Amino acid sequence: MLTISQIYLDQMIAHAIREYPLEACGLISGENDTVKGFYRTRNDAASARIYTVNPLDYLKADRDAEANSVSIIGVMHSHTHSEAYPSPTDVAQAPDPSWHYILVSLKHKDPILRSFTIVDGNIVEESVVRLNC
Amino acid sequence: MAIEVRLPTVLRAAASGQANVTVEGETIGEILKALADSYPGLGSQVLSSDGSLHRFVNVYLNDDDVRYLDKLDTKVIEGDVVSILPAVAGGSF
Numbered sequence: 506m507l508t509i510s511q512i513y514l515d516q517m518i519a520h521a522i523r524e525y526p527l528e529a530c531g532l533i534s535g536e537n538d539t540v541k542g543f544y545r546t547r548n549d550a551a552s553a554r555i556y557t558v559n560p561l562d563y564l565k566a567d568r569d570a571e572a573n574s575v576s577i578i579g580v581m582h583s584h585t586h587s588e589a590y591p592s593p594t595d596v597a598q599a600p601d602p603s604w605h606y607i608l609v610s611l612k613h614k615d616p617i618l619r620s621f622t623i624v625d626g627n628i629v630e631e632s633v634v635r636l637n638c
Numbered sequence: 639m640a641i642e643v644r645l646p647t648v649l650r651a652a653a654s655g656q657a658n659v660t661v662e663g664e665t666i667g668e669i670l671k672a673l674a675d676s677y678p679g680l681g682s683q684v685l686s687s688d689g690s691l692h693r694f695v696n697v698y699l700n701d702d703d704v705r706y707l708d709k710l711d712t713k714v715i716e717g718d719v720v721s722i723l724p725a726v727a728g729g730s731f
Contacts, residue, residue: 598725
């Protein structure tokens with residue numbers, strides 16, 4: 506389960522739309538499965554099909570999270586023309602089994618956001634609890 | 639000299655759960671070697687079998703990627719902070 510403020514969900518979807526037709530990516534910080542921050546990051550791949558989080562953006566996000574006594578707990582990225590479900594590339598390159606993997610799909614008229622865990626290649630969808638603050 | 643190394647969450651289990659460790663070294667290569675000696679589980683995740691930097695790991699000396707400095711030969715000075723970060727990537731295919 507991932508608990509997240511509607512503000513961060515709105516920021517993620519806005520980021521995905523702004524970067525379209527390229528894939529957008531970002532990092533989330535938090536603790537105990539509750540999101541405390543969202544960091545937009547540059548997609549070094551600058552591609553509509555793949556993403557690579559800019560390492561310096563990651564470093565800055567990591568430092569800011571630590572300054573706020575939380576950690577980076579996951580990554581968000583967009584799929585511009587496919588469903589909000591981890592691709593084989595996402596699974597193969599998932600860096601951390603403790604992370605949350607948020608997907609925003611722009612395939613349909615309205616953006617769709619879902620969250621997953623990826624442990625040893627196994628994809629498990631988790632519920633997203635939205636806080637109205 | 640003693641240098642602080644910051645570890646990502648995915649590597650902390652191999653370092654007794656620590657987010658920051660301090661190791662001795664004069665270069666990035668020496669520091670990573672010392673890290674691997676102190677925490678054997680970290681070694682294979684940071685360095686390839688040929689001793690080069692693993693391609694799925696980024697190492698920063700303060701704000702600079704060591705791949706754009708002198709790689710493993712990059713010298714460190716007192717007060718430097720080394721950060722190890724996993725490459726975060728994926729895509730829709």
